[in-house]
Amino acid sequence: xxxxxxxARDTNDRHIALWLLVCAALIFAMVxxxxxxxxxxSGLSMVHWQPVAGIVPPMSKTQWLQEFDHYKQSPEYKKIxxxxxxxxxKSIFWFEYSHRLLGRIIGIVFLLPFLYFLFRKKIKxxxxxxxxxxxxxxxxxxxxxxxxxxSGLVDQPQxxxxxxxxxxxxALAIYGFILWVAxxxxxxxxxxxxxxxxxxxxxxxxxxxxxxxxxxxxxGFVAGTKAGFAFNTFPLMNGKLIPDGLFSLQPLILxxxxxxxxxxxxxxxxxxxxxxxxxxxxxxxxxxQLDKKTRTSINLLFAMLVIQIxxxxxxxxxxxxxxLAASHQAGALLLFTFSIIMNHNLRRQHMTFTS
Numbered sequence: 001x002x003x004x005x006x007x008a009r010d011t012n013d014r015h016i017a018l019w020l021l022v023c024a025a026l027i028f029a030m031v032x033x034x035x036x037x038x039x040x041x042s043g044l045s046m047v048h049w050q051p052v053a054g055i056v057p058p059m060s061k062t063q064w065l066q067e068f069d070h071y072k073q074s075p076e077y078k079k080i081x082x083x084x085x086x087x088x089x090k091s092i093f094w095f096e097y098s099h100r101l102l103g104r105i106i107g108i109v110f111l112l113p114f115l116y117f118l119f120r121k122k123i124k125x126x127x128x129x130x131x132x133x134x135x136x137x138x139x140x141x142x143x144x145x146x147x148x149x150x151s152g153l154v155d156q157p158q159x160x161x162x163x164x165x166x167x168x169x170x171a172l173a174i175y176g177f178i179l180w181v182a183x184x185x186x187x188x189x190x191x192x193x194x195x196x197x198x199x200x201x202x203x204x205x206x207x208x209x210x211x212x213x214x215x216x217x218x219x220g221f222v223a224g225t226k227a228g229f230a231f232n233t234f235p236l237m238n239g240k241l242i243p244d245g246l247f248s249l250q251p252l253i254l255x256x257x258x259x260x261x262x263x264x265x266x267x268x269x270x271x272x273x274x275x276x277x278x279x280x281x282x283x284x285x286x287x288x289q290l291d292k293k294t295r296t297s298i299n300l301l302f303a304m305l306v307i308q309i310x311x312x313x314x315x316x317x318x319x320x321x322x323x324l325a326a327s328h329q330a331g332a333l334l335l336f337t338f339s340i341i342m343n344h345n346l347r348r349q350h351m352t353f354t355s
Contacts, residue, residue: 012122017185019113020178026106027175028333031168033099035329038164038223039322042095044076047153049146055104057097064090076157103142110135130181134174141170161224161257168220172213175333176340183344201288202346204281209339211274216332218267223329227260227267228320234313237265271309278305294345301338308335 037043047070048054058064068086071077071093077084114131117123123131148163222228237243243261255262278301285298308331315324 009124012117013124013185013188016117016123016127017182019117020182020185023106023110024175024178024182026102026109027171027178030099030102030106031171031175031333032326032330033095033102034171035223036322036326037095037099039320039325040092040095041076042092043149043159044074044152044157045071045089045092045096046100047071047074049149051142054100067093074153074157075155076152079157103145107138110138127181134178137170137174137177141167141174144170159224161221164224165217165220169213169217172216172333172336176336179337179340180344183341187344187348201285202343204284205339205343205346208274208277208281209336209343211270211277212332212336212339215267215270215274216336218263218270219329219332221257221263222267225258225260225263227264228316228325230260231264232316232319234316237261271312275305275309278302291349294342294349297338297342297345301335301342304331304335304338307331
């Protein structure tokens with residue numbers, strides 16, 4: 001491959017990477033908006049799933065009344081919002097509508113540039129299957145979102161914490177996949193053989209990321225069961241190290257997914273574990289010769305971890321106000337983002353053990 005072809009390939013890779021980063025940023029916004037929708041109890045305001053026709057919101061008074069009549073048939077209206085009028089309904093409708101609209105926008109922002117790059121033959125052959133998988137995962141995520149909403153339209157006006165957490169983790173997986181591929185296009189790995197002496201630190205970084213995902217999973221169950229509204233004290237839980245009712249459900253396994261005391265207790269324990277493991281990772285990294293970018297990514301991860309723990313404690317103490325809770329959810333995604341960036345830097349760098 002001559003120099004001109006190499007430059008053209010690198011330029012194409014940068015353009016594709018920037019497009020993927022835009023998609024990742026939109027998914028980030030989608031996750032945060034989804035959290036706000038849940039916190040404002042807006043997620044059950046649209047009782048029908050219309051992938052095409054649903055892109056147009058009610059425009060006239062008659063259409064708003066029709067939409068409101070649909071909502072009146074839902075358990076949320078019958079059991080919680082019986083005194084709601086159409087103007088109050090609009091205030092929750094717009095949150096859920098915006099969430100679904102952003103999902104459609106993400107699909108368009110992904111599909112149209114993908115087709116352009118594909119037909120202009122700007123995508124490397126080995127990259128095409130990854131992009132196709134991303135697109136189909138996005139479509140399945142939309143179906144999973146509706147499957148989640150349906151769980152709150154049957155008997156109880158609350159979505160299943162299992163489906164909510166699955167929906168969150170699916171978004172996290174798609175976001176992480178897109179981000180990793182984009183970073184690979186912007187900062188490809190060297191062709192030479194890497195020193196395996198740095199492999200241990202890279203694996204430690206992967207374990208940290210796995211703990212972040214586990215922490216986010218725990219947060220999904222906290223959100224789904226509204227466990228954040230219980231035990232709003234710190235560091236003890238209502239004055240106790242071990243809260244009352246920790247394992248009150250039978251069988252035992254149910255406590256980890258349906259008992260608010262156990263769910264919040266586990267979330268706190270995971271926060272301590274995450275902080276402790278990062279200290280181990282940070283100290284271990286001192287034994288390696290890291291370039292400036294890699295060292296900076298570790299430092300940013302440390303700063304984000306401190307911010308996220310602070311947000312979590314503050315959100316708990318103030319009994320889950322929407323701005324703080326949404327910031328805490330965004331912080332979790334930023335923590336995941338910085339851990340992905342750190343891992344990518346550790347993977348690509350030629351590291352030499354110095355001690």
